[in-house]
Amino acid sequence: MDLGWYVDLGHPSLPGFTADLVAVGHPANPPGLPAVSGSVMALVVEDVRAEIDRLVVAGVPVVQECRDEPWGQWHCYLWSLGPVMKLVQQIADCLAANGW
Known part of the structure; x- marks a missing residue:
């Protein structure tokens, strides 16, 4: 699937x-990500809130708090020892047909 920005x-x-590419500077990316390039490891989980709570207790810093996206995801970003980590929970069917 190619949406131009995704x-x-x-x-x-x-x-x-899957391997996904997201345009640098797109609002889907948190402001703290590198402006030129970088890697994000995304994990789709059943319960983002439970996972982020567990990781924060373990000392993993949050880059962006959880938020709903119009393309049907609830997600947040965390710093890890390697790439930035994104936790994703599907909250709606894929909205790609509507340009998301």
Whole structure:
């Protein structure tokens, strides 16, 4: 799927794995991300709130608090020892048909 600002490189033969590209500077990215390039590891989880609470107790700093997005996700960003980590919970069916 290619929406211009977002490209999904997933394949139907591997439904549990995908590589996505998001345009630098798009509002989907938190302000703290590098302005030129960088990596984000996104994990889709059943309960974002439970996971973020667990990680914060372990000392992982939050980059962006959880928020709803118009394309049907509730997500937040955390710093990790490697790439920025994004936790995602689906809250609605995919809205790609509407340009998201």
